[in-house]
Amino acid sequence: MAIVEKIQGLSDLTTAIFTMETVVPAAQARQIGQITVAETKLLYIARGQVRAGINLSQLTPDAVKVSDRALEIRLPPPQIQDHKIDVAKSRIYDYDRGFLNLGPDVGPQLQVLAQAKTLKTLVDAACTQGILEEANIRAQFAVTQLLSAAGHSTVEVTVTPPASNACRVSPSE
Template sequence: MNNFINARFLKATPILIKGSLTIFIAVGTFSAWQTTRNLWRNFTGMFNYQVTSPTIKDPHILIQQIQGVSELTTTVFVMDAIAPISSQRKLGEWVIGETSLLYIARGEVKAGLDLSKITSEDVSINQDTITIELPAPEILDSKIDVTKSQVYDYDRGFLNLGPDNAPQLQSEAQKQTLNKIKQTACDENILEQANERAIVVISQLMETSGYKNVVVKTSSLETCP
């Protein structure tokens, strides 16, 4: 009897071992799958990051950054002008000779804001809203581009009796031409254009600093020279 039981047990032993092995493999496979899944979640989670908007908490730092830009040129006016100029040589009341010079000049006028004038009183911050009052726009620079300007004609008159003073005439012609170009730029509302473009530039600058709402106020225009 015992031999019969032992024989049946021995026959069942491979089945038990096979079933246990199958369960073990299943449990191991599930554990490995769970571990791999967790590792994959952790790995992919490394790339699911969020980028927060940069903010400047200290308004004094913000003001220093704005002032660091210093002069903000927002409008450039370029114009060609012709300046005729002359001088005479006299003997008493008699004109014995006249020199004329014709100068063609390329002038450039730059307008914008002097951001170094902004103070803490001009900037207010309320959570994600910033309000900035800009200084008045002004002419930042004006010059004659001598590389694109030239003396078109120089004439000392009959028998060259006119004074030989080309450098002085050219200098005076440049001065008069520059004044004319600056006045033309003013007549074309260069300061108003500079003001409008400054609002756009400063608004974009503040938006990149993390402020959702940007309010830019302008000052009254200065008298254009």
């Protein structure tokens, strides 16, 4: 079906972007046996972004119905398309190795740990604020406008609710 192939060719349709700045702590202790002798602490101020939208390549032929000048489309569910930290706008706010600098010198490792925590925090916050629902609403509007402009007199676009696991971030990301 030509309409499905044309829409699939658009691939990812980003319809919602969430940007946030957060302060993330990270720490590591220096121990001798079971006794902590010093602790290194890092405060990381991170700015990040989450993009959500519809993967139009998942559109199937049975999701599109064409009759005369009318067109009905059922969109695939919205998903998190990307989440990232803007390293140019993020920074280490505080790095403290404790009394007499006895804490382990693990700044780079703590920064990586803080960045991983930041990514999870970003996605969680975006999902709590309804990024997937917003992506669905905007995708419905955008696809309706696009197809109406292409000459279809009647366009009906229905959305699919987000998958229950759409907001999970895998540890490797």
